[in-house]
Amino acid sequence: MFHDYISISLPAIFWKNYSKDMMQLVGDMVERSQYDVVIAEFAEMGMYLYRNPYLSAVQKIVSCHRCLTTTFEKYADTSGVPPMLRLKSASQIRVLQKFEFELYKAMDHILTLTDEDRFTMLNYASQLPVSVIHPGIDFDYLNQKTTEKDPGPIVLMCGYFTDKSNHDGALWFAEEVWPKLSKQHPTLQCHFIGAGASHEMKRLAAKNDRMLVAVNIDDLRPYRERATLFINPMRLGSGLRIKVLEAMASGLPVVSTALGAAGIPAQNGVNCFVADTPELFTQSIEWLLNDGELANRMGQQGREMVKDKYNIKTTIDGLERVLSDVVTMDC
Numbered sequence: 001m002f003h004d005y006i007s008i009s010l011p012a013i014f015w016k017n018y019s020k021d022m023m024q025l026v027g028d029m030v031e032r033s034q035y036d037v038v039i040a041e042f043a044e045m046g047m048y049l050y051r052n053p054y055l056s057a058v059q060k061i062v063s064c065h066r067c068l069t070t071t072f073e074k075y076a077d078t079s080g081v082p083p084m085l086r087l088k089s090a091s092q093i094r095v096l097q098k099f100e101f102e103l104y105k106a107m108d109h110i111l112t113l114t115d116e117d118r119f120t121m122l123n124y125a126s127q128l129p130v131s132v133i134h135p136g137i138d139f140d141y142l143n144q145k146t147t148e149k150d151p152g153p154i155v156l157m158c159g160y161f162t163d164k165s166n167h168d169g170a171l172w173f174a175e176e177v178w179p180k181l182s183k184q185h186p187t188l189q190c191h192f193i194g195a196g197a198s199h200e201m202k203r204l205a206a207k208n209d210r211m212l213v214a215v216n217i218d219d220l221r222p223y224r225e226r227a228t229l230f231i232n233p234m235r236l237g238s239g240l241r242i243k244v245l246e247a248m249a250s251g252l253p254v255v256s257t258a259l260g261a262a263g264i265p266a267q268n269g270v271n272c273f274v275a276d277t278p279e280l281f282t283q284s285i286e287w288l289l290n291d292g293e294l295a296n297r298m299g300q301q302g303r304e305m306v307k308d309k310y311n312i313k314t315t316i317d318g319l320e321r322v323l324s325d326v327v328t329m330d331c
Contacts, residue, residue, distance in 0.1 A: 010099065011068075011092055011095050011096040011099050011100075012088075012092060013044060013068060013092075013096070014044060014047050014099065017044045017045075017047070018047065022048055023048055023052050023053070023054055023055075024054045026038075026048045026049070026052060026054070026055060027052055027053075027054025027055045027056070028054065030055060030056055030058050031056050035058055036058070036059060036327045037058065037059040037060070037061060037108075037323055037326055037327055038058055038059070038060055038061070039061045039062075039063055039111075040060070040061070040062045040063065041063050041065075042062075042063070042064070042065055043062060043064050043068055043100060043103065043104075044068075045062075046062035046064075046103050046104075046107070047103060049062070049106075049107065050102075050103045050106050050107075051106075059108045059109075059326050059327060059329075060106070060107045060108050061107060061108060061109045061110070061111060061322075061323075061326065062103070062104060062107050062110055062111070063111040063133075064104070064110055064111065064112050064117065064121065065113060065239045065240075066117070066237060066238040066239030067100075067117065067120050067121060067124070067238055067239075068096060068100050069093060069096055069097040069100055069101075069124065070120055070238045071165075071236070071237050071238045071239075072089040072092060072093050072096055073089075073093060074236050074237060074238065074259075075089035075164065075236055076089040076090040076093065078235055078236055080168075080172070080235070081168065081236065085164065097124065101124055101125045101128075104121070104125060104128055105125060105127075105128065108129070108326050108329070109129050109130075109131065109322065109326050110128055110129060110130045110131070111130075111131055111132075111133050111319075111322065112130060112131075112132055112133075113132070113133065113134060113135055113239065113240040113242075113263065114132065114134070114239075114240045114262070114263030115132055115263075116262060116263050117132075117238070117239060117240070117263065118130045118131075118132050120238070131318075131322050133315060133318050133319050133322065134309065134310055134314075134315055134318075135240065135242045135245060135310055135315065136310060136311065136312030136313070136314070136315030136316060137242075137245055137246060137249045137306055137307075137310045137311070137312060138312050139249055139307060139312075142221065142224075142246060142249050142250055143249075143250070144221070145225060146219070146221055146222050146225065147221075147222040147225050147226060152187045152188070152189060153185065153187060153188045153189070153228040153289055154188075154189045154190075154191055154226055154227045154228050155181075155188065155189070155190045155191070155227070155228065155229055155230075155231055155285065156191050156193065156223060156224065156227035156228075156229070156230050156231065156247075156252070157169070157170060157173065157190075157191070157192050157193070157230070157231050157232065157233070158192075158193040158194045158220055158223065158243055159194045159243060160194055160195055160196050161192070161194055161195070161196040161197045161198060161201065162195070162196030163196070163237070164236060164237070165234050165235075165236040165237030166194070166196075166234070167196075167198055167201070168234075168235055168236050169232070169233040169234040169235060169236075169257075169260070170192050170197075170201055170233070171200065171201070171204075172233055172235060172278075173190075173231060173233040173281070174190070174201070174204050174211070176278035176281075177233070177278050177281050177282050177285070178190055178208075178211070180278075180282055181282050181285060181286070182208075182210060184286065185286075185289055188210065188289070189210045189211070189212065190208075190210065190211045190212070191211075191212045191214065191223060191227065192205070192211070192212065192213045192214070193212075193214045193217055193220060193223050194214075194215065194217065195215050195216060195217075196215070197213045197215050201213050220246075221250075224246070224247060224250045224252060225250070227252060228252075228288070228289065228295070229252055229253045229254070229255060229285065229288050229289075229295065230244070230247035230248075230252040230253070230254045230255075231254070231255050231256070231281075231285070232244050232247075232254065232255075232256035232257065232260035232261070233256070233257055233260065233281065234256070234257055234259050234260035235257060235259060236259075237259070238259075238262070239262075239263070240262065240263035240264065241256075241260055241261075241262075241264075244256060244260065244261065244264060244272075245264065245306050245310055247302075248271070248272070248299075248302030248303055248305065248306045249302075249303055249306045249307070249310075250303075251299040251300065251302075251303050252299055252302075253272070253273075253288050253294075253295045253298040253299045253302065254271075254272040254273070254298075254302060255272065255273045255275060255281060255284045255285055255288070256272060256273070256274060256275075257274070257275065257276050257281075258274050258276055261274055265305060265309060267301075270298070270301055271298060271301040271302040271304075271305050272298065272302055273287070273288070273298075
């Protein structure tokens with residue numbers, strides 16, 4: 001409680017992920033293996049490259065999947081967010097922004113997944129060395145068929161539901177969209193797949209025999225293959241949702257909020273449907289359920305877009321160029 005509300009040193013999202021043992025482990029690994037460069041995936045892991053007394057001289061990169069300051073600002077400003085979360089978020093924004101961008105400034109390079117995220121970062125700190133490395137989607141892996149399409153229609157959402165953005169999106173869909181949708185389509189099922197599902201989500205599923213909550217799943221492919229369409233009803237957070245790209249790459253038509261499709265070349269009505277109100281979200285799903293030709297065409301358009309813009313080989317080549325530049329810069 002102290003850290004969440006009035007700490008002036010380490011923001012809550014960082015201290016909750018802090019470990020002195022991890023600090024020492026990172027330092028020992030770098031010393032033992034003599035790496036040229038170390039990449040921290042997510043800002044929360046970036047703190048192990050920042051003010052780490054065990055870390056010897058090494059080139060440091062943070063791959064920033066989302067700007068945490070922007071994420072907390074959305075928590076504080078979005079209507080319908082629980083009051084306690086809004087209060088906690090608003091109380092931390094100044095401390096979080098200061099720490100987050102001091103951390104980034106101490107790095108040799110920053111990576112983002114989208115041009116929008118790069119612009120956001122530079123808006124806070126214009127001198128940051130930031131490169132965009134788009135996610136790479138492995139089509140060969142995604143399209144190794146492991147199961148057959150389910151005979152009944154299934155709406156699929158996946159995510160790590162401990163994350164407030166995923167949890168809020170799942171509850172919003174279950175409470176605002178599902179009641180009308182399930183009444184109109186009596187054989188429709190809704191699957192929430194991913195770790196960290198709350199008791200609230202499980203209670204909703206227990207009351208509805210057409211709603212499934214599955215946790216501790218090692219492979220999402222069978223669930224995508226059985227699904228009819230993919231939803232991403234996110235109202236909070238920031239950054240690019242790779243799960244949307246994976247769904248598109250699997251040929252699933254996608255219905256998402258505008259925030260859930262942020263950073264993706266989303267063309268409403270072409271390669272996905274974008275809807276921010278319960279009414280439009282429901283209607284978009286109904287269009288896809290009622291028109292198989294539209295669903296197939298949209299799924300194919302999404303798949304082609306991902307194949308064209310998020311090829312894994314292109315991503316690897318781009319990342320290697322950045323790493324080479326960072327290493328040679330210090331020579």
